[in-house]
Amino acid sequence: MTFSAGDLSSPLSKSSREALLNQVIVVTGADQGYGRVLGMALAHAGANVILVGKATETLASIASGIEQRGGRAIPLAADVSVPLDWISALERILDIYDSVDGVVHLADKRAHSSRFHELSETEWMDLFNTNVKSTVAITQVLRRLQPQAWLSVVGPHQDEVGLQVYPQRGAIRALVEHASQEGMRLNLLIPSRSSSGDDQLDQPLADVVLSLAAPGLGHLRGNVLSVPLQAPGQGAAGRG
Template sequence: MRLANKVGIVTGAGRGIGRAIALGYAQEGAAVVVCDLDATTAAAVAAAIRAANGRAVALAADVASAVDAQRLVDTALEQFGRLDVMVNNAAIANRKDFLELTEAEWDRLMDVNLKGTFLCGQAAARAMVQSGGGSIVNVSSSNSVVAHGSMVHYAASKGAVKMLTSGMAVALGPRNVRVNALAPSSVDTPMARNMLDSSSAEAQRVARIPLGRLAQPEDLVGAAVFLASDDSAYVTGTTIFVDGGRLSLA
């Protein structure tokens, strides 16, 4: 098992990409703190891990809260004695014409997608530095480098996460904390489905992906395990695009 004896936190783990990563980490031997704003979905994922003889606890938390970010780290330390991996996956998204985008919508999206990544990453890094090191995995997006007129705020947040990842890697590398990012393209998740207004919209997305299909959440797990494991011990400051070749057509 590639993550045996490691302890990880996964935010936004109640469904979609976060759920797949939490389950994948547990299958590779990690103990997992399953975090989601929705207590019910977080509890269900943690229960599924324990049912498969894994170790997991669920915690409802708002990543945009510094208090909740610290509570996540404290829970990992109290329940499992250490923290090795932090996956900053929690995010929100919606389509909105730029001229109609409100300040409140902008602020909430930035609070979750960017501020949440900063707060949870910082809290995790402090614990990792004290214990000798660790790995932080931020979830960015192919939208960090490809603009969409109806998702300006989302693309801006994910572009900022990509650069935050680079900066964190430089700041934390000397203290043996690695920081990398995953950047998926179109993933078949409930959040993404809510933004597809028709079957033709899905077909248009697929047409821009050389592999000819939307990603499934499980398609992100291999890269997420790699970045959490000792196999990536000399990898930091990198963004891995798990996009089915989407950027090759950009």
């Protein structure tokens, strides 16, 4: 089922810092794109956040910012497009917390829009591995090690162009829809654009992620959510 994130009735619309108190939530790809705003939002809602990515200095900086604001975050270097790396990362997290409540996976690495038709075979496969292979690996490992955990996937955004985006988005969508039929709590979020780097403009995506993490919405699974985001530079007139 596909619908707009605006149709999602959020129990967190008037949330406090205790909304996700003590949930253990992993954010993958946290060192780029939407990673920072999602990590900050989850920590603000009371979750213990594990920031997973390849850029250790960036992860440490985001974790430090969360801690300075009273949240709890741990940076963890791992390449989740490599299944053994993801397994190792998850086992390290379980050593600390015993269980994981949920994972937000950023499967939204994009090609440079002005030259997507010039991508080399290596670049094509890098995109596939980062977006699709990593999503499959994360789902499979969660099913085996933490079957009760939920997974929200942020997929290739709607403004991504090029033939490479269709099989990526289609494969992730099929995985989400069919995994839910096997009892897993998976949902796919498709933002209207890539991260702006402005937390205020990107906040609507964080709001949807927070809503899906809420225990009261555990029945929502197998959904594809379109998340409209204001374009940078629109100003107050574009906020409607």
